[in-house]
Amino acid sequence: MTSFKNKLDQEIGEAPRFTKALQERIVHSAEQQQHKQSRNWQYPTIIVGAIVTLLFLFIVGPFQQTAYPQHASIVELAKNEEIQQLSIASNGNENSFKAGRTGWVIGQQQYEKGAETKLIENVLQHGVVAQKNDYFHVINNMWVQFSNGQTVKLSMYKNMEQLAFLDEKTNTFYIVNDEQAVTAFTDFNFKEAPFKITAFLVWLGVMLLGGWVIERAVRWKFNIPKEPRFVNDKHQKTAIILKFFNCVVLVIFNIKTWIIFIVADFALVSVTMLPHLVTEYYFGRHEKRHYVAIINAVYLLIVFIAFVIWVQ
Known part of the structure; x- marks a missing residue:
C-alpha cells in the first residue's frame, strides 16, 4: 500500500488538486458563462417588449382616425x-x-x-x-x-x-x-365627474405611503439590503438609462395628450416597470432585489386599476 501511494504521489503530487485559487477561478468562469447566456435573451426581451407595447398604442382604438363615410354635417x-x-x-x-x-x-x-x-x-x-x-x-x-x-x-x-x-x-x-x-x-343637471384634485392629492399621498410600507415589509421579510443601492457600475448605468427613457416617454405622452387614455396609461406603467423588474433580477437576484421590483409592480397595477374604477 505504501509503495502504491508513493508511486501515486510521484505521478500527481501530494498537493490537493483543487486549490482555493483554482476553485475561485472555476466559480468565476461559471458565473461569467451564466451571465453571458442570460444576456442573450434578457436585453432583447426588454427591447422587443417595449416596441410591441408602443406599437399596441397606435393600433388600439383611441389612436385610430375616425372614418366619415358620408361627411354628413x-x-x-x-x-x-x-x-x-x-x-x-x-x-x-x-x-x-x-x-x-x-x-x-x-x-x-x-x-x-x-x-x-x-x-x-x-x-x-x-x-x-x-x-x-x-x-x-x-x-x-x-x-x-x-x-x-x-x-x-x-x-x-x-x-x-x-x-x-x-x-x-x-x-x-x-x-x-x-x-x-x-x-x-x-x-339639465349633468352628473359631475368623480375626479377632484383635492381627493386626488389625498389619494396620491395614501398610495405613496402604502408603497413605502410594503417595500419596507418586503425588505425586512427577505432580508434584502437597501444599501448599496447599486450592485456595480453596470447596474447604476442601466438604472440611469432606464430613468432617462421613462422621463422621455412620459414627456411624449403629455405632449401628445395620450396620458388621458386608460390603455395608454396601462402601457406606460408596463413600459416603466417591466425593464426595471428585469434589470433588478439580472443584477440583484442573489440578494433577491427583484422581489421588491415585483411587489412594486403588482402594487402599482392594483393602484392603477383602483384609480380607473374611481374616475369612471
Whole structure:
C-alpha cells in the first residue's frame, strides 16, 4: 500500500488538486458563462417588449382616425340618427381635445342613449353654420356616436347668451340660435365627474405611503439590503438609462395628450416597470432585489386599476 501511494504521489503530487485559487477561478468562469447566456435573451426581451407595447398604442382604438363615410354635417346627423353614446370632458384649451370613446378616457362624463343624449340631439338639430368670432370661448369637448356608427368630435363654445359647436373633423362652426333648446340643455343637471384634485392629492399621498410600507415589509421579510443601492457600475448605468427613457416617454405622452387614455396609461406603467423588474433580477437576484421590483409592480397595477374604477 505504501509503495502504491508513493508511486501515486510521484505521478500527481501530494498537493490537493483543487486549490482555493483554482476553485475561485472555476466559480468565476461559471458565473461569467451564466451571465453571458442570460444576456442573450434578457436585453432583447426588454427591447422587443417595449416596441410591441408602443406599437399596441397606435393600433388600439383611441389612436385610430375616425372614418366619415358620408361627411354628413352634425345637424343632418342629429336630425336623422339617434345618439347612442356620448362623452363630455371639461377643457378650456382650444389646442387640445380631451374627450374620447366611452371607457377609454380618464375622468370624462359618459352617457348611453337616454335623457342626456336627447338634449344634445335637440341642441345640434338647431345648429346653424356661422363664422367663429372671439366672443366665443371653448368650455368642453364632446365625443358623440350616432346610431349609424358614425362618430364626431365636437368642441362646445359659449358666450354670454349662445352656445356653439365646432366639428373638429370638418372645422365647421355651428351656432345654436334656438333659445329654448339652449335653456333646456344648460338647465339639465349633468352628473359631475368623480375626479377632484383635492381627493386626488389625498389619494396620491395614501398610495405613496402604502408603497413605502410594503417595500419596507418586503425588505425586512427577505432580508434584502437597501444599501448599496447599486450592485456595480453596470447596474447604476442601466438604472440611469432606464430613468432617462421613462422621463422621455412620459414627456411624449403629455405632449401628445395620450396620458388621458386608460390603455395608454396601462402601457406606460408596463413600459416603466417591466425593464426595471428585469434589470433588478439580472443584477440583484442573489440578494433577491427583484422581489421588491415585483411587489412594486403588482402594487402599482392594483393602484392603477383602483384609480380607473374611481374616475369612471
